[in-house]
Amino acid sequence: MKKLSIVDIANSLNISKTTVSFILNGRAREKRISDEMIERVLKYVNEVGYKPNTLAKSLRTGKSHTIGLLVQDISNHFFAAIARQIEDRAYKNGYKIIYSSTDNDTRKTKELIALFRDQHVDGYIIVPPLGIEADIEDLIADGFPVVLFDRYLPGVETDHVLVDNLFSTYNATRLLIDKGYEHIAFISYESTQTQMEHRKQGYRKAIEESKLKPNILEVDFYKEEKLIIEEIRSFILNNKNIDAVLFGNNYLGTCGLKVFRSSGIKIPDDIALISFDDLEVFELYTPEITAIAQPVEAIAEEVITILLNRLNNVPKDDSKQQVTLATELKIRKSTR
Incomplete structure (x- = not known):
């Protein structure tokens, strides 16, 4: 079935296509078109189920x-x-x-x-x-x-x-330091994107100010979840002195939770945990997970x-x- 155009409507009603266009584009009052004509066009449009071609309209109006x-x-x-x-x-x-x-x-x-x-x-x-x-x-x-x-x-x-990524991770790392944690790891993506770079910089700043040793794992963003989980597991098990972890985003945070649970690592008794980006599941998890919440x-x-x-x-x-x-x-x- 052929899609109707403004020209088709105008020909069917024996009126000008300009009049039809003004009515359909809400300019009938501006152009002093009679109520009778407006009602006639709108009734016909409703009967035939006309839908305007948005692409053609954008070419005419520029929007x-x-x-x-x-x-x-x-x-x-x-x-x-x-x-x-x-x-x-x-x-x-x-x-x-x-x-x-x-x-x-x-x-x-x-x-x-x-x-x-x-x-x-x-x-x-x-x-x-x-x-x-x-x-x-x-x-x-x-x-x-x-x-x-x-x-x-x-x-x-x-x-x-x-968001202020640098201060956010600096502040979270300072919280861990102030609570007495000394072997704090940062797990994030291998990325030069500004948000991830600034989060890493915030962690480093807090660690270096406190004369602690940075410990960073950066995983490949494009790896499958099971490979990321295994990489985190290997990192944690090979660094047994880690007493706290800051994750660079909530996806990595949930991967970390899976590692800790399957490895029998207790939070926070064995390792404390903070994740960048809050999730509803972090409030439902036992224990509830400390998180950096972005103002969505x-x-x-x-x-x-x-x-x-x-x-x-x-x-x-x-x-x-x-x-x-x-x-x-x-x-x-x-x-x-």
Whole structure:
């Protein structure tokens, strides 16, 4: 069955396509089109089940009223929670969200950005892997607003929303030191992304200030979970003096919990534990797990506010907004 166009509707009703267009785009009152004509067109549209071609509309108006959202993994609790709130706020402002997972893969991210360009999205919210600097700069040069979050790309001037990763892990490590732990390990990803680098720097800063010895395990992000678990297990069993562990994110934290439970290691009697990123399961676990909680609502609010302002040309100048938010160290029973 052929999809109806505005021209088809105009021909069927024997009126101009311009009149139909004004009515369907909400400009009938502005153009002084009669109530009778409006009712006639809308009744016909309802009867035939006409749906406008959004791509064609975007080409006419220059706006698709869609936003492209690229995160590392939409199934991850942190990214899913932020995406949900961004979607709600965007919808209330007349925008819909198209989102996808990049899997932290540079090539996939480039392909998705190209796909979103083809979909004529109005703006981009991106959790960027390394290697897409040129793609981001091209978007900005072409007039598209881009807001990065969770991390940024050094050398690329754009709006971004972060948390204070360095202070967060510094503060968590200081908590362990102040409680008397002396052999504190840091388990994270082998990564040069800004958020992971800053978390490692915060740990090192606290350890070095206290004249303790750093002990760091960095695992391959792309390894299967069972291989990551085995690598953590080997590290813990080969470093029997470890009395506390700080995990670089909640996925690694849950891997660590699986290692401790299967190895008979008691928390916090044998090893204390803190994880970056809070999870509901950390409160339900016995004992409850101390965690660095990121302000999900505040991140989402800052990100979508900046993007909507850009889409509405606020502020008028091109000064970049670079927001850094505080985290909360939720102290529970895994740190004695």
